Amino acid sequence: MQWNKTLEEIKIYEAGKPIELVVREFGINPADVVKLASNENPNGCSIKVTEAIAKNAHKASLYPDDSFYELKDLLAKKWQVNDNNIIIGCGSDQVLEFVSRALLDETSCVLMSKVTFAMYEVYAKQMGTKIIRTPSYQHKADEFIEAYHKHKPKIVYICTPNNPTGDGIKKVDVLKIINAVDKETMVVVDGAYMEYAGAKDEAYKITPNDILDYENVIYLGTFSKAYGLGGMRVGYGIANEQVISQLLKMRPPFNITTLSLISAIEALKDEEFVQNSIFTHFTELKRYEEFADKNGLKYIESYTNFITYLFDKHDSTKINDELFKNGVIVRNLASYEMNAIRITVGTDKQNSRLFEMLERLL
Ligand SMILES: *Cc1c(COP(=O)(O)O)cnc(C)c1O
Numbered sequence: 001m002q003w004n005k006t007l008e009e010i011k012i013y014e015a016g017k018p019i020e021l022v023v024r025e026f027g028i029n030p031a032d033v034v035k036l037a038s039n040e041n042p043n044g045c046s047i048k049v050t051e052a053i054a055k056n057a058h059k060a061s062l063y064p065d066d067s068f069y070e071l072k073d074l075l076a077k078k079w080q081v082n083d084n085n086i087i088i089g090c091g092s093d094q095v096l097e098f099v100s101r102a103l104l105d106e107t108s109c110v111l112m113s114k115v116t117f118a119m120y121e122v123y124a125k126q127m128g129t130k131i132i133r134t135p136s137y138q139h140k141a142d143e144f145i146e147a148y149h150k151h152k153p154k155i156v157y158i159c160t161p162n163n164p165t166g167d168g169i170k171k172v173d174v175l176k177i178i179n180a181v182d183k184e185t186m187v188v189v190d191g192a193y194m195e196y197a198g199a200k201d202e203a204y205k206i207t208p209n210d211i212l213d214y215e216n217v218i219y220l221g222t223f224s225k226a227y228g229l230g231g232m233r234v235g236y237g238i239a240n241e242q243v244i245s246q247l248l249k250m251r252p253p254f255n256i257t258t259l260s261l262i263s264a265i266e267a268l269k270d271e272e273f274v275q276n277s278i279f280t281h282f283t284e285l286k287r288y289e290e291f292a293d294k295n296g297l298k299y300i301e302s303y304t305n306f307i308t309y310l311f312d313k314h315d316s317t318k319i320n321d322e323l324f325k326n327g328v329i330v331r332n333l334a335s336y337e338m339n340a341i342r343i344t345v346g347t348d349k350q351n352s353r354l355f356e357m358l359e360r361l362l
Contacts, residue, residue: 005128006125006126006127006128007126009125010122010126013119013122014335015038016035016038016039016331017037017324017329018035019329022327022329026325028327032327033328033329034329034346034350034353034354036306036328036330036344036354037329037330037342037344038331038344039163039193039304039306039344040224040230041225041227041228041230041305042344042345042346042347043276043280043347044228045227045267046227046266046267046270046274047270047273048266048267048269048270048273049228049263049266049270051266052263053262053263057259059259059262060257060259062258063253064254064256064257064258064260064261065261066253066254068088068261069083070265071088071234071261071264075236075238075268078268079238081212081238082241084245085208085238085239085240085241086236086238086244087237087239087244087247087251088235088236088255088256089234089235089237089256090235090255090260091233092190092192092221092222092235092237093119093235094255095218095236096120096123096188096190096220097250098251099123099155099186099188099218099237099247100124100126100127100129100155101126101127101250102246102247102249102250103154104124104127104128104154104155105127105129106127106128106129108127108154109129109131109151109152109153109154110124110130110131110153110154110155110156111132111134111147111151111155111156112132112133112134112157112159113134113136113137113138113157113159113162114133114134114135114136115162115164115336115337115338116137116162117157117159117162117164117190117192120159120188129154132151134147137162137165138167139158139159139169139173140173141174141176141180144156144158144177145176148180148185152184152185154184154185155186155187157188157190158174158177158189158190159190160189160191160204160206160303161193161196161197161204161303161304163192163193163306164306164308164336164342165300165308165342166302166303166306166307166308166342167300167301167302168197168201168303170203170204171203171210172203174189175210178214178217181216182216183215183216184216186216186218186243187211187214187218188218188220189206189211189220190220191206191220191221192222192224192225193225193303193304193305194206195225196225196226196278196281196303199275199278199282200282201303207219208238208239211238212239212240213240214240215240215242216243217239217243218237218238218239219237219238220235220236220237220238221235221236221237221238222235222236223235223264223267225305226274226277226278227264227274228267228273228277232256232257232259232260232263234256234260234261281345284345284346284348284351285302285345287351287355288302288343288345288351291355291358291359295358295359295362297309297311298310298311298312305344305345306342306343307342307343307345308333308338308342308343309343310338310339310340311339311340311341312339314339314361314362315339316332316338316339316341317334318361319332319341319358320332320334320341322357323357323358323361328354328357330342330343330344331344
């Protein structure tokens with residue numbers, strides 16, 4: 001079989017390891033597994049969501065309202081935009097895919113930071129597009145602008161706060177990059193963790209409204225992180241109407257499920273849940289900073305719901321594997337050429353268990 005040549009360049013994306021795998025491999029009781037690998041909300045999701053899912057379970061046989069009217073209406077109110085500024089995706093991942101398929105081909109290139117969300121590369125490579133990376137793992141506006149002028153990329157990806165490093169980019173720097181590129185380049189502002197950055201420091205907060213007037217910028221948001229709906233797969237893109245009307249051509253019908261749609265709607269009606277989780281998150285994050293200081297570990301200042309520990313004396317792969325054998329799942333960043341692990345900040349109890357295990361290994 002002659003597969004598309006573009007596939008030769010693509011490595012299969014390795015998602016955070018599931019609890020089921022540890023249970024199968026090491027016979028650990030599922031209740032004792034601590035999963036801090038996929039940046040999910042450790043507090044789960046709003047009770048309004050779980051109640052609505054239970055109440056509406058019988059609707060599983062029905063397709064959702066494909067206009068996503070109510071969800072778009074709530075999002076439009078939340079962000080003070082119109083519903084024709086919004087596209088809904090099966091996770092914001094799917095919106096990334098739409099953008100990629102709508103704009104890229106073998107002659108184009110895309111620009112991203114040295115270490116960033118892996119799916120930008122995968123979707124670009126599927127289109128046979130070349131990947132350009134800035135020299136630093138941090139998003140440095142000057143590096144982005146220099147690389148932009150040199151390569152004229154079709155898409156520039158700004159992931160703020162950045163996954164898997166956890167650092168944020170100031171709004172002024174994001175706008176500096178946006179204002180430096182011309183209208184032939186699409187700028188994707190991936191705000192998957194923006195709720196955390198915005199709560200930590202206003203200077204890092206970007207809202208869809210900040211970019212709406214540009215014809216070549218799209219903001220991505222998701223229900224998977226702060227809203228605690230990773231398993232429901234709902235994300236969105238917000239942009240100028242011209243951008244959205246093109247992307248809608250890429251969308252298959254019913255691209256989120258009936259219960260996902262209900263979940264996202266209910267989640268938006270309970271912003272208090274999100275605010276409370278963010279508040280407890282920052283209390284727990286502090287413990288991670290203190291643990292690092294106490295044990296002589298370096299870390300990247302976090303604007304997200306995870307923290308990245310940097311090692312010099314230890315090997316991240318060894319630490320990752322030892323934690324894994326003991327039922328603690330974190331994310332090894334060796335595949336990003338960093339001797340580091342990314343840890344999702346969990347509940348009080350989960351974090352204590354991680355500290356206890358990690359302290360033994362150090
Ligand atoms: C988690 C994540 C997404 C998207 O997640 P979905 O579950 O597909 O909405 C997008 N970008 C970054 C940087 C992420 O970490």
